[in-house]
Amino acid sequence: MEILHNLFLGFQEIFLLENLLYCFVGVFIGTLIGVLPGIGPVGAMSLLLPATYKVSPLASVIMLAGIYYGAMYGGSTTSILVNIPGEAASVVTCLDGYQMARQGRAGPALGIAAFGSFIAGSLALVGLMLVAPPLASIALRFGPPEYFSLMCLGLTILIYLASGSIIRAIMMAAFGVIIGCIGQDPETGSSRFVFGIPDLLDGIGLAPFVMGLFGISEVFLNIEQSLKERNILSTKIKGLLPNWQDWKDSIKPILRGSVLGFFLGILPGGGAVISSFASYAVEKKVSKHPEKFGKGAIEGVAGPESANNAASEGAFVPLLTLGIPPNVVMALLLGALMIHGITPGPLLIPKHPEIFWGVIASMYLGNAMLLVLNLPLIGMWVQVLKVPYKILFPLILLFCLIGAYSINNSTFDVAIMLVFGVLGYLMRKYKFEGAPMVLAFVLGPMLENSLRQSLLLSDGSFLIFFTRPISAGGMIVTFLMLISCIIPTLRRKREVIPTEER
């Protein structure tokens, strides 16, 4: 009963006009971003981060969350119609979705992707409602050593899942912590790495940092290639409602994808990309006709599309209950909340129930909005696909520039963004990953605080991380994962895991 009462409280919040508007804006922009190749959900969220400073904390999280799960919906459209995934979590949808479109079944493919996402999103919300409050009450007993080891674990899993060299991923995480801690020392007040620039005393802002690293660098990478027009299937899309046979084939993959995605989303470092690939692998394994996969099997669309949506909502569990973002997207949400003076963690639900339950209610409503946006308006999204990149990139750049300026009304933030844009561009060219750096950047100050507090508690002994059960568990798993990267067989397996959203 308490859950229903709290959910009612959440709906009271979401039905305020401002929150409704930001929910719609979020899912709308999310769909748009998902449809447009060349900018991913992380880039879009970072672009709009400054805009959220002026609104209430709940409205800002509602909008950013909407962008994230909206992009999961929209990403399927380009995968199916153009064979280009709008964002990383839709890569696997290309395999069967595009084949269905070529066989004249683009409508059912788009339809089942939208319905599957809706069902999975709704089921994942039930999971979030049931799992988060008890987990938060357990987390109340956590001290600095537990937090330190959990943050190390989160970072290590992200590093483990990073594509390419693990050494380079750890290097980027280390650099992320360094730049995350720039500014005044919270204990002594001494300035650290500010180079005599007063603007740096408060540290490097999250928004200019991520906008540069993901937004600007993405544009740079795109304009160094020839800006070719995309080929879009010219056949008329008809029959968006899947038929009885389509539903019969899809319902089990949708349910399996929902459960799998939700639990993979909860794991630190896990996320929508991993879950969509895992769901595809599971569906192919359990199917009576695995040979149909890759040739237009509707199960290959329904399962992964459901899984990536469920995962995007499962990822809220560690953020809202422990205050630890499991991936970069959640790190941005954490940053957005902290800017408003709200620290996500075990005390979030008792102290700010309106935020937790408001976000949950907004996702129910957002999922419904997405269904309306994605099915009847599919023709509009197809038109958006035709916008040439030479028109699009100046707009993206301008939004980044104005967005960075509006944070402190200073061109210093714009310059910072440009510096990280160049760094991000070079990093991508030289195969260094940005995701571990961003997560480490956000976790850096918390990591430093919990390390210092733990050492103070233990009188300088690092053994404190191994004498408390939860902390010891986290540290042991962290070390095991790092060691496993050295073992050749496991290393090879790691290398085939797809890249996490960047």
Place this chain on the structure above:
Amino acid sequence: MKIHHRAGSIFWLAVGIYTAISAYRLGLGSFRQPGPGFIFFLMALLLTILSAIDLGSTFTGKSKPDKDKRDEPLWLGVRWQKVLLVLVGISVYIYVFNFLGFLFSTFLLMIFLFKAVEPTKWWVSILASVITILISYGIFKLWLKVPFPSGFMGF
């Protein structure tokens, strides 16, 4: 193309060494009471050691460059000059932003961006620039109340 791999490692090695020295100067404190440079030093040490290992792997042949995309030439066959052009354009924009004001400097930047990378007709560039500026002015100045500079011309 091990040279690219090495260049990346050397860059981070230099960053690591510089940070470690600066962090040491900030004060490391003790394990009982870590100082302001403690976390920086730890991370810089990690960065330095790992970038040295990464660099070393290019000499010992463990980096498997032939199986890796690192083997691709990074600057051949791509239009890096366009990137540089856009970078210079934005840098100038940041420099003159307060002096020229939001409307005028942004108009010039948009025309530049529409024309610089791909050939676009003048009327398309001007129209797109005007529409973009009006929309962004509406969103940021009128709705979100961002105080843009007026510039020397007063608008």
